[in-house]
Amino acid sequence: QVQLQESGPGLVKPSGTLSLTCAVSGGSISSSYWWTWVRQSPGKGLEWIGEINHSGSTYYNPSLKSRITISVDKSKSQFSLTLSSVTAADTAVYYCAAVPGGCSATSCYLNFWGQGTLVTVSS
Amino acid sequence: EIVLTQSPGTLSLSPGERATLSCRASQVVISRYLVWYQQKPGQAPRLLIYGASSRATGIPDRFSGSGSGTDFTLTISRLEPEDFAVYFCQLYDNSPLYIFGQGTKLEIK
Numbered sequence: 624q625v626q627l628q629e630s631g632p633g634l635v636k637p638s639g640t641l642s643l644t645c646a647v648s649g650g651s652i653s654s655s656y657w658w659t660w661v662r663q664s665p666g667k668g669l670e671w672i673g674e675i676n677h678s679g680s681t682y683y684n685p686s687l688k689s690r691i692t693i694s695v696d697k698s699k700s701q702f703s704l705t706l707s708s709v710t711a712a713d714t715a716v717y718y719c720a721a722v723p724g725g726c727s728a729t730s731c732y733l734n735f736w737g738q739g740t741l742v743t744v745s746s
Numbered sequence: 747e748i749v750l751t752q753s754p755g756t757l758s759l760s761p762g763e764r765a766t767l768s769c770r771a772s773q774v775v776i777s778r779y780l781v782w783y784q785q786k787p788g789q790a791p792r793l794l795i796y797g798a799s800s801r802a803t804g805i806p807d808r809f810s811g812s813g814s815g816t817d818f819t820l821t822i823s824r825l826e827p828e829d830f831a832v833y834f835c836q837l838y839d840n841s842p843l844y845i846f847g848q849g850t851k852l853e854i855k
Binding site: 669671685718729730733734736737738 | 778779781783789790791792793796797800802834836838841842843844845846847848849
């Protein structure tokens with residue numbers, strides 16, 4: 624089954640850019656999954672950030688859209704998140720996850736999750 | 747944007763008891779897009795129920811989901827010690843694509 628592992632800096636300065644990578648194993652990143660980012664903070668609970676498929680098609684949360692970019696690197700079997708102009712409100716545990724493709728005809732859910740990585744925004 | 751409201755915020759029960767958790771949507775939703783997760787401290791959420799009532803692979807049959815329209819329920823028939831955790835409902839919608847409830851903490855009484 625698909626396994627996901629987040630990596631990236633645990634500390635980012637205010638106004639800086641948060642960059643995380645999710646390594647995919649146990650399955651092909653070129654499969655039909657949508658590769659997804661979710662974050663969890665005490666103040667806002669779980670928040671969907673956005674997703675990408677192997678072709679590079681993306682969907683972003685409108686509340687974050689102006690600051691986020693999600694990309695995929697099939698050669699490295701990984702996908703990435705960048706979040707710019709961060710503030711303390713972006714402090715959270717960031718998860719990568721996988722959603723089965725074509726799910727809108729059945730049910731859409733985050734089937735596989737990484738363990739999560741805590742990112743703190745502080746000077 | 748649809749809002750999912752979970753109740754109660756905290757539920758205190760004993761092992762062996764029945765747990766009933768609620769997820770209410772701010773407008774009528776498509777049932778097959780309603781999902782439940784379990785999250786234990788320090789872990790990622792785990793998929794429990796999809797399509798409002800279908801158990802995910804490996805989920806014990808003491809977990810069941812029901813509901814339609816705006817009201818959905820997760821029921822745990824007889825609580826086991828490992829069931830004490832936080833439970834989230836989630837909806838697949840237009841924008842944003844995924845909406846989460848704020849969670850219900852199920853704690854040991």
